Every structure is written in C-alpha cells, then in structure tokens.
Amino acid sequence: MDPVVIIGGGVIGASLAFHLRSHPRPVVLYERDALGSGTSGDSVALFVWHQSTPDRSSHALRARSWEQYAPLIDDETLSFEQIGTLDVASDEAEADELRAVTAELDELGVEASFLGPDAVADHGLDPAAVSGAMWTPEDGYLDPSEIIQHYVREATDAGVTVETQTAVTDVVTEGGRVTGVETENGTRSAAAVVNAAGPWAPDVNEMVGVSLPFRHNRGPVVVLQKDEPFDLPFVQFSDGLYFRGEGRNQALAGNFGASYAEATRLSPTDARSVDHQFYLDIEDRIRERIPRLDGVELVNEWVGVRTLTPDGAPVVGTTAVDGFFVAAGMNGLGITLAPAVGSYLAEVIAGDAVDADLETFLSPARFS
Template sequence: MDPIVIVGGGIVGASLAYRLRDHPRPVALYERDALGSGTTGDSVAIFVRHQSRPDPLSHELRERAWEHYEPLIEDGTLDFERIGTLDVARTDRGLADRREAAEALSEFGVEASILEPAELADHGLDPDAVTGAMWTPNDGYLDPAEIVQHYVREATAGDGGVTVETGTAVTDLRVEDGAVVGIETANGTRPAATVVNAAGPWAPAVNDMAGVSLPFRHNRGPVVVLGKEEPFSLPFVQFGDGLYVRGEGRTQAFGGRFGASYEDAGRLDPTDARSVDHDFYLEIGERIETAIPRLEGAEVVADWVGVRTLTPDGVPAVGESAVDGFYLAAGMNGLGVTLAPAIGEFLAKRIAGESVDPEVAAYLSPDRFA
C-alpha cells in the first residue's frame, strides 16, 4: 500500500507520527535536517493555559494536550518546570484588560488571578514599573527535544512502526487530477496516498508544491540567553509590547520578542542566516534596568532567531485541503509545544476517518480562509 507521508520532523510531525503508528497504511516521516531542528528547536517551550484573549476552543485543545503530557511528566518520561505566567500591565487600561481575561479563564477552570504591583516584587519585577499582572501559576516549560525523541521512539517501535528519514528534504509533490499521489526527494520519487504538511516554517513552500494557497506569514523571534553566577528564579513574564523573559534552570533566563504581528509580517526564507540585531540587546538591557531587577548583572551567553508561521486569526490550520489527500498541521503561531499532542490526536483521527468534534474541526479547518 502507498504510505501516509508526513513532511516535517518537528514536535507536530512527531506527535502525528506517534498517533498514526497503528494505521493500516505504512507511515513515513521525512525531515530535511535533524528531528526537532526547526522551529521546535528554537522554541522557548512553554506550555501555557494563559490566554490574553481567552477562547474556549483554544482552551479545550490545551486541556486535551495536557491530558497527554501529564502522565508522561508524572512517570518521569518528560521534564516539566512549573514556573507560572505573568502577563504584565503597565497602564490602567492594560490592567483592566487582564482582569477581564483572568475572569474568563477562571470560568474555563483555569487558575488565574490579578496580582498587585507589590506582589510582583516576589517574582523579580520592580513594582514601580508596572500596574499589575495576570497570574496563571500552573504554566511551565518542557524540553521540546525530549518530547520529539519520545514520540519518534514510540512511533518507530516494533516491526510495523513508522519509517523516519532525516536529512531528506521533500522537494516537490506529485498531484494528479486534484489528488496528491507522491513526493519527490533528492533520492527520487516516492508514491503517497496521503501527504501531511507539518513542515513548520517551510509549510508555505510545501503548500506551493501542492498548489494550495493559504494566507501563512512568517515572523522572526529573537532570543538571548542570560546568565548569572548566583541562582535565581523567574516566571514566564510577558510585557504588552511583545518582550518577554522566562526562567531557565537555576542560573539562566531567556529574553525574547514574539515578533511582528500578522498584519506586519511577510513571507521569509527559513534557510536565511539569522542573527540577533544589536538593537534587541539594547532593548532587553533597558527592560532589565527599568523593570526586572532580578536580572541585573546578567550576561548574554547565547542567542538565536526563530521563524514562526502565523495565520490571520492566530489559530493553526489543521485538516484537509482542497487537494485530495493533502492535509495540513501548520501555522502554529508559536503554540507548537502547547498544542502538539492535541493536534496530532485530532489529525490522526481525521486521516483515519474517525469522528471528531465538529466545532473543533471547523475551528481548525484550513477551509476557513477560503
């Protein structure tokens, strides 16, 4: 039988491969580089129940993902550091918005509250620099490489396991009479009954190969790793202007920027060399000086720039496309680690012809952009 082909070996592709391991058709995953080396590897790996604009279906997907993560954390398969999220306000209007968000999240069952400036000193912030923050204490970070390795190990186990080829870029798709029938790689043409685009920042290029037009855009997210000699702790702190910091272990923190909004984003070449602009160093340094005394004296020990794939509404595109047999699991908008288990489960059911929640299917459907 012709196989189901997954294009992309990041956290979403690995999650889907794991979910499809018992499918009657063979399953093959192709990764152009090393597993987890794209956006997954550049991620700050936060699992967040926090939402600045709470949406019940997004919350449902996060809870479903956590149902998969939690037992793996409890049995020691995956590491999870619970540090919490602080969504910081620096104006009265901003605090009012966060208060509304906290109330909505509480209605979903999320532990969320508003902290006054004096309380934020305990989390490493200058109380005089903020008006308050929304606090979701159960958020934390995982190790994305650990997750990918677990999923791939489980997916490939046994005689009928998923086939994984790394260092093998899919260079084109074969489409005949409106249906995908194969893929092309440097090693030749391979047949395919189904192709899934889980290619992260390369997803727009894979769509082009299939003749599928979706409004994906990219942004760049710079990250610096800040280190100090003495131990310290920080939650995941979001500022309303797109800057964030996140504790990492006992002596380091990440400082980053979420990148351009969809309206200001464009399409990028993910293979372009990327370096952190000097202006970003200055921006992080100024924010530490004005609002994060706990990071005073920290030095930059590493940096990188990740490329994220965005959709107009901030929701991933997951499901069938207009080309028969061509599916998408892309446009994660920076939420790949948070949503991957739920996305993999949902799409595996879709491919197998099993029933799924129709409201979730419509929410994720690529057809919503038609």
C-alpha cells in the first residue's frame, strides 16, 4: 500500500507523523538532515497565549495545542518554564494600544493585564524608561528536542517510518495528482505528500507547481550569561527586539526580523552570521531599559530562518494538486502551534470533518 509521505522532520512534521500514526496507510517521514535541525532547533521555543493582534481562530489553535501539551507537561514528558510575556510600551501611544489589546485578549479568555512602570520594574525593567507593558503570565517555553523526540518515539512505536539524512529531491505527479517522491536513495511511490519542510517549503511547492506567497526573514539570537542567578520573562519591544530568560543565569536575546512586506526569499542552507549592528542594539537596549541584564556576557549565537505569510497565519491543508498537502508558514509560532497543526491536518488527510472556521483560517486556497 502506498504511504503518506511527510517531508520535514521539524516539530510540525514530527507532530503530523504522531497524529497520523493510526492512519490505515503507512506513513513515512523524510528529513534531509537530523530531526529538528532546521528552524525548530533555532527556535526560542515559546508557547504564547499572547497575540499582538488578537484573533479568535489563532486563539483556538493555541487552545487546541495546549490541550495536548498540558498533560505531557503534567506527567513530566515535556518540560515547561512558565515565565510570562511582557509586551513593552515605549511611549503613551503604545501604552494605549496595548491597553486595547489587553481588553481583546481578556474577551478571548486569556489572562492578561496592563502593568504600569512601577510594576514592570519588578520584572527587571527600568520604570523610568518605559510606559508600562501588557502582561500575559501563562506564557512560557518548552524544549523543541523533547517535543520532537516524544512525537517521533510514539510514531515509530506505532509503525511510522522515519528516515533522516535523506533529502527529497522531487515530488512526482501524474495527471494532476501526486504519485511519489524522489529521494537521494531512489524513487518511492506515494498516495499523498505533505510539505512540512519549514524554510524549504517554497522549494518543495515548486516541485509540483504550487504557488504560495511564502517569504523568509532572518532571526538572529544570542545567548547572554551572568555569574549570579536572575530571572527574566519574555520581554518584547515594538521594534522587534526581544529577551527571554533561560535557566538560572542566562537569557536569549533576538530580533523578530523583517516584516512580510520587507522580507524576501532566502536559501536556508546559506551560511548566516549575526550582524554587528545587532550586538549594538542589544547592548543599547540593556543599558537603557533592562538593568537586570547589566554585566551579561555573550556566550553563544546563531541565526535562524523563519517562513512568513502575508496575513501572519500558517498555511495548512489541501492544494490544487491532488494528494499534495501543505503545513508551513508558521511565522515563528511553530512550537506554539505544532500540536494543533498536526492534529488538524491529520483530520484533513483522513477525510474527517474539520472545524469550518479553522479551515477558512488555515486553507492554502485563501491566497488563490
């Protein structure tokens, strides 16, 4: 029996493999490198209820993910550090906008509040340098490798085949439908193919002539360390800079990168280094607004590639090519959305009824 083939062994592909483990057809996952070696491994691994522009469907995806994460955290299969998110207002105009967002999140059932400068000081910021912040205390971070290992272990125990170090070089079609894939090790017939290739998703789409408006941006991250222990929530600023506590005495600092309008198409395999200006921006932001990070030293760095969509929502579902599905364009929310995306797409592939609002929100057809 021809299998369902998943291209990509990051958190999205692993989640889908797990959720398809009981599918009547065999399931095969191909990963060009090691599991989680792409965007998932470069992620700062946040699960966030926070939204800058609250949307009911996006909240529903988060809730669906958390329903799956919560029991795994409770039984210690997955680790989760609940540190909260501070969305910082640099001036009164931003403060007014964040107060409005706080009210919208509250209507969705998210625990959110607006903190004045004095309250923000309790989280390590200089109260004289900010106008407050929106606080979503239930946000936190997970470990991507734990998530992928759990999904893959459960999937392979149920009979799913996982082949690493095996790049898919082409998707074979005939008469407008998928018939197989070509890999570095030969051709394999397939009943369906899922593009869960992260930053390589545009390349895989081109193999079958599917056009979707994916773009890339660069996400630089540096690891900062102090001798003494400290804590820091996820702190983000309107210009894209962010900081996130890590363990007892470290923090990650990064930048969300170019907006979709300014983004372009990048090669995921190109060597990437952190721009010197980014170091200066981080140093200035700490000096001006985050006294808790005074005296940190840089101990590591990397640059990831994120895949963006015009509306900021993932692209998940069927395409014009029969048997070819897409699960990509996570806009930096892969860890947050992986369980929901995997379970939803498994329903689509199985032909089950799906939530109509989510189908509209996620469908590739919205860009037709």
